[in-house]
Every structure is written in structure tokens, then in C-alpha cells.
Amino acid sequence: MDFESANMDMTSKIYSLIRDKKYQQAINVLSFQNQSQPRCRPTLSLLAYCYYHAQDFTQAADCYEQLVQISPEIDDYKFAFGQSLYKCGLNEEALRVLNQIEQPSLMNNVRKLQAAICYALDDVKSCQSYIDQCNDDDPDTVVNTGCVLYKEGKYDEALKYFTKAQQLGGYNPKVWYNIALCYYELKQYAQAVQHLGAIVEKGIKEYPELSIGMQTEGIDITSVGNTNTLQESTLVEAFNLRAAIEFILKNYVAAREALTDMPPRNVNELDMITLHNLAIMNMEEDATGGFEKLTFLISSEGFPRETFVNLCLLYLKYEYYDFAADLLAENTDLTFKYMEPYIYEFIEAKIVQQTAPEAAFKKFEELAGTLIEQLRRLVKEVQENRRSQKDEQVKKKVQEYDATLEKYVPVLMAQANIYWLQENYAAVEKIFRKSVEFCNDNEIWKLNVNKI
Known part of the structure; x- marks a missing residue:
């Protein structure tokens, strides 16, 4: 009985940690259990879930791969494995896993994920084909259609779909961000800023733990990390787009403030777009640091498409002509892809x-x-x-x-x-x-x- 009681206490503790979103603590406990009982399905399943929600997609993918091997008949594990691979940027591998799923109840989500992967691969035709197979009454179908139109440069049409999605589903920061993005591409900056402002205002009220604006005020704040909460808030994307708009309008101080207003993270936690924008918007004060960030980015998988062109143009601006020539000569594939x-x-x-x-x-x-x-x-x-x-x-x-x-x-x-x-x-x-x-x-x- 004591052994059973201890197990129940441990299970209760793990679920309490997961409920409170203390994923790293749960991972520590589950990892110890996994070492004691390797390839135990319940332990691996919880461990995979925690890794995924802690943004450690590589470890999540490893756990889900083991689960697929242990229980190949369970398509939910295949879906989670494919999702984790997608989050790791392993798009082709993710598609191969998803193509093995047959469970009818999962197919709408499978098609949506396949569409997202093809979108990331710039395969617009296949992306649209998967969207066409999704449920018509799913609000995500409206959003995804808007995303395809956006990628095709049809910003007016994309805006209509995102607006429709907003009307159907109510407030969603990601949809509002997409609307702002369309206005940005249409150079209607006032409307873009209005939607971005709504995301920030909502974020301040709903996520006080994200310390919005504290860095700009000079308050020393610890990193909030790349949590699910941060992703759900869409605040990083909103502040980056606001910074880009202010930079275009030559409001350089406001552009830099938009970057410091975003929830604080350590340098090694920054996403690629934020790193790119920090480099560009601080070149006058720190050109060396800016060039270091940009050269780091183009050596990384999945860097923002503007990075390569901006690095070339900045080499010209600072009269580093040999560096510009070398960059073009050594990256002919990027030249044709991004220029x-x-x-x-x-x-x-x-x-x-x-x-x-x-x-x-x-x-x-x-x-x-x-x-x-x-x-x-x-x-x-x-x-x-x-x-x-x-x-x-x-x-x-x-x-x-x-x-x-x-x-x-x-x-x-x-x-x-x-x-x-x-x-x-x-x-x-x-x-x-x-x-x-x-x-x-x-x-x-x-x-x-x-x-x-």
C-alpha cells in the first residue's frame, strides 16, 4: 500500500506541476522516472507534452518518436511527432510522418498542419490544396486562406479574409496582427498601428507577468522566457512590426523604444526577427554589433528573408565593398532566392x-x-x-x-x-x-x- 500511495502522490505532484505550467519542474521529475523505467508509455507521453510546452521541441520530437515506435497504432502520437518536427523546422520529415496518419477524426488538424508546413516551404499551390480539404466551418480555414493571399501579394484580398475571421471568432491577437500586417504592406500605417496598439493594450491587461514596457522605463527585469503565454499574446510580433513602421517613418527613437517595450528576454532567447531588427535599428550606435548579428543570422536556418539584402546594402553604406562582393559570391543561392x-x-x-x-x-x-x-x-x-x-x-x-x-x-x-x-x-x-x-x-x- 505504501508503494501505491507513493505512486499516487508522485502522479498528483506531476499533474499539479503541469496544471500550474511549471513544465521544467515536471520534466525533472519525469526524466528521473523515465531513467528508472525506460520507454514507459505514460511517462514518455507526459514528458513529451511538457517538453513541447516548455518550447523544447527537439526533446519533444524525440519522446514522440519513441511513442510512435512503442504504439504505432496510435495516430495521435504521430500527429504530435509531426507537429514537433515542424516546430524544429524539419518540414520534410514532418510531412512524411503526417502522411502516415489515417484516423478520420484527426484529418482536419492534419490538413491544417500540412498546409502550414507547405506555407513555410513557400509551396503555395500545395498549401492551398490542403486548405481546400479542410472543414469549411473551421475559422482557421478563413485565416489560412488569408495567409495564402498574403503570401501571393494580394494584400487587399487577404485583409478581407482576416477581417472576416475577426468577425467570426471575436478578438484573436494573431488575427489582429495579420490585419496590421496587411495594412503595413498597403502602406496604411495609421490603421496598422491602431491594430498593434490594441494587441499591446490587451497584453498589458491580460499578461502583467510579461513586464511590458519595463525595460524602456529603465527597470531591471529578469527574462520572461519563450513561454506559451508569450507566444499566445503575439506581443513580440506586434512590437517588431511597430518598430518597423516607426523606422520607415524615420521615428528612430520610437522604433528602438518599441523593441525595448517588448517582454524582456535574454539574448540567447531572442527570435530571429527581433535579432534582425535590433541590428538594423541600432547600427548608428553599434555597427560592429549589428554586423555580428546579421552575419550570425544568415548562417542560421530560417533567417528573415530581408536579412541577406540588408546586410549587403549595409556593407555598401559603410563602404565594405569587398565584404559585399564576397557575400554575393559565396551565397549565389541566397542571391537568386532573396534579391x-x-x-x-x-x-x-x-x-x-x-x-x-x-x-x-x-x-x-x-x-x-x-x-x-x-x-x-x-x-x-x-x-x-x-x-x-x-x-x-x-x-x-x-x-x-x-x-x-x-x-x-x-x-x-x-x-x-x-x-x-x-x-x-x-x-x-x-x-x-x-x-x-x-x-x-x-x-x-x-x-x-x-x-x-
């Missing part, structure tokens, strides 16, 4: 400029010519749509024009810089005069014209 042709041609021309200014000028001239053609075409399309009173099309074409102008101005400045370094100021003035029809309202253009 628009325009960006690649611009970077290549800047590198060439260091040894062959005339050849670089020709490259910039060709690039400028292509962009000027696009600007003139867009001006014509704006005028035609205005005459036809197609307001939505006018808005869309104006946004395209602004985006193209943002590409054109750096090319123009690079051309002018070549003549400026040669002290050929008449040629510099001629270049600026040629661009006046497009750039007379551009602040960077006006600033440089005033220097001549």
Missing part, C-alpha cells in the same frame, strides 16, 4: 564602381532607364484611371509609382556620386536636371540639389 533583379544590379554596380567608375555608370544608366520607363508608364496609367474615375486603381497605381520612385532615387544618387567624386559638378547638375520631372518633391533629391 530582386533591381537590387542585385544596383549592388553589383556599386561594387564595380570601386575599380571601374565608367563601367559602373553605364550599369546605373541602364537601370535608371528601365525605372524611368516604369515611372512614365505609371504616370500615364494614373491619369487614365483618374479620367475613368477608377479611384481604387488610381490609389494602386500611385502606390506603385511611389515604390518605383524609391528605387529610382538611389540609382540617381549613385550616378551623381560618380561625377561628384571626379569633381565634375556640371555633370552632377545635368543629372539632377534630367530627373526633376519625377523627383522635385523628393526630400533626398532636394537635399542633394541644394549642395550643388
Whole structure:
């Protein structure tokens, strides 16, 4: 009886720890039991659950793999194994495990997870195929359809689906974040900030233990860790997007404050997007640290797609042309995957400029010519749509024009810089005069014209 009583006490203790979300303490107890009785299914099942919720997905996957081997007839273990592999970034392996599941009651969740994996792999066609097999009355189907539209660059359409999901399911921070993300891509920053503000306000009320804003106030706070609570709150994503918006609007102090407002974590606990943003937004104060963070990221699996381009452009800004050339030469796969042709041609021309200014000028001239053609075409399309009173099309074409102008101005400045370094100021003035029809309202253009 004493042995049975001790077992009951131990079981009660473990479930109490899990109930209170003290997963690491539960893992310590369960690990000892697992060593005493290896491959005991109940112990392994609880251990896998705790590892997963403690964000240790590698250990969770290892436990679930053992459970699949012990009980191959239980598809729930296969699903949990596939989910853990997905969280580890082992997408192909996860798909192979999920394809073995046959239990009908699990299939809707299996399809949703398969869709998420294909989304992560940029396989939009397969992702949509899995979504089409999901239950129509599942709110996640609406959200997932919006995600596919977002990935395809159809931000207006994606916004409609996320808004519908919000209306169907009520407040959900992840859905609100997706809405903010669409507004961000549409350059409607005020609406994006409004939705992000709602996430933060809700987070402050519901999760006081996450110490939101304490770092900015200068209060010394210990790390809150990468808990499930932090993930559910979507606060990290919200603060990162808020920082990006403030940075675009040139509110650099506010951008840095957005990063320090987020729940505190140790450096080794930071996600890749936060690490990227910390590097970018603190380059003026700590360029060395910024370059260290960015070079670390591009050597890591699953880094943010902006990282590679931003590192190249920062090498140019700080005149590390050899580093930029080496980065392109050593990562041709990343160049084709993450760089628009325009960006690649611009970077290549800047590198060439260091040894062959005339050849670089020709490259910039060709690039400028292509962009000027696009600007003139867009001006014509704006005028035609205005005459036809197609307001939505006018808005869309104006946004395209602004985006193209943002590409054109750096090319123009690079051309002018070549003549400026040669002290050929008449040629510099001629270049600026040629661009006046497009750039007379551009602040960077006006600033440089005033220097001549």
C-alpha cells in the first residue's frame, strides 16, 4: 500500500506541476522516472507534452518518436511527432510522418498542419490544396486562406479574409496582427498601428507577468522566457512590426523604444526577427554589433528573408565593398532566392564602381532607364484611371509609382556620386536636371540639389 500511495502522490505532484505550467519542474521529475523505467508509455507521453510546452521541441520530437515506435497504432502520437518536427523546422520529415496518419477524426488538424508546413516551404499551390480539404466551418480555414493571399501579394484580398475571421471568432491577437500586417504592406500605417496598439493594450491587461514596457522605463527585469503565454499574446510580433513602421517613418527613437517595450528576454532567447531588427535599428550606435548579428543570422536556418539584402546594402553604406562582393559570391543561392533583379544590379554596380567608375555608370544608366520607363508608364496609367474615375486603381497605381520612385532615387544618387567624386559638378547638375520631372518633391533629391 505504501508503494501505491507513493505512486499516487508522485502522479498528483506531476499533474499539479503541469496544471500550474511549471513544465521544467515536471520534466525533472519525469526524466528521473523515465531513467528508472525506460520507454514507459505514460511517462514518455507526459514528458513529451511538457517538453513541447516548455518550447523544447527537439526533446519533444524525440519522446514522440519513441511513442510512435512503442504504439504505432496510435495516430495521435504521430500527429504530435509531426507537429514537433515542424516546430524544429524539419518540414520534410514532418510531412512524411503526417502522411502516415489515417484516423478520420484527426484529418482536419492534419490538413491544417500540412498546409502550414507547405506555407513555410513557400509551396503555395500545395498549401492551398490542403486548405481546400479542410472543414469549411473551421475559422482557421478563413485565416489560412488569408495567409495564402498574403503570401501571393494580394494584400487587399487577404485583409478581407482576416477581417472576416475577426468577425467570426471575436478578438484573436494573431488575427489582429495579420490585419496590421496587411495594412503595413498597403502602406496604411495609421490603421496598422491602431491594430498593434490594441494587441499591446490587451497584453498589458491580460499578461502583467510579461513586464511590458519595463525595460524602456529603465527597470531591471529578469527574462520572461519563450513561454506559451508569450507566444499566445503575439506581443513580440506586434512590437517588431511597430518598430518597423516607426523606422520607415524615420521615428528612430520610437522604433528602438518599441523593441525595448517588448517582454524582456535574454539574448540567447531572442527570435530571429527581433535579432534582425535590433541590428538594423541600432547600427548608428553599434555597427560592429549589428554586423555580428546579421552575419550570425544568415548562417542560421530560417533567417528573415530581408536579412541577406540588408546586410549587403549595409556593407555598401559603410563602404565594405569587398565584404559585399564576397557575400554575393559565396551565397549565389541566397542571391537568386532573396534579391530582386533591381537590387542585385544596383549592388553589383556599386561594387564595380570601386575599380571601374565608367563601367559602373553605364550599369546605373541602364537601370535608371528601365525605372524611368516604369515611372512614365505609371504616370500615364494614373491619369487614365483618374479620367475613368477608377479611384481604387488610381490609389494602386500611385502606390506603385511611389515604390518605383524609391528605387529610382538611389540609382540617381549613385550616378551623381560618380561625377561628384571626379569633381565634375556640371555633370552632377545635368543629372539632377534630367530627373526633376519625377523627383522635385523628393526630400533626398532636394537635399542633394541644394549642395550643388
